Amino acid sequence: MRLTDDRYSRDWRRMELAVRMIGHEARTGTIRQWTGLSDDRIRKLYRTYLESAPATTPVRRHRGKTPTQTGYFLRNRELRRHAALLAGIYTRLGLLDLDAVTGLPVRRGPPLAWAPLALTAYEAYLDLCPAVRISFEHASQLLNALWIATELDLAPCCRCSALMLVDRLRRSASPCTFCETPAPGGSADG
């Protein structure tokens, strides 16, 4: 009886997570990775969600492949700032570990029961930023990229020590977006 109760509550938590993810326009493949639910159950949840969602808040269902270009987060100053903020939230919630002395990432991979924490992190980012620049899918991609750390990584800024995103293939001692000197004309994007 106890086992059945545990299974039921675990299943319920997965469904609740999936519904929140649908609200953020997550792709089926991402929902499967985060919740372990089958595609068929995710499709049914989509249908139920759409039937009960108010007509004023349409949810787009994204099909096809999940974006995989990590260079996206380094594309311009604004995206670098938003990605650094989101990575900071991931760190505060224990999804990424930093060495207390050096401030450098410690590789431990995903913690147990990471999916609800990762969703809470993304929702905290939405609360903090009225002008959201990172979609749920990109937030998921960022977390995966930082766990793997083959292309993207975190490092403290060489001037202010704030956490910033770095390109592992072109690692240099450049400062964070708040410390860097603006380009002539006022914009440092590019």
Ligand SMILES: [Zn+2]
């Ligand atoms: Zn800085």
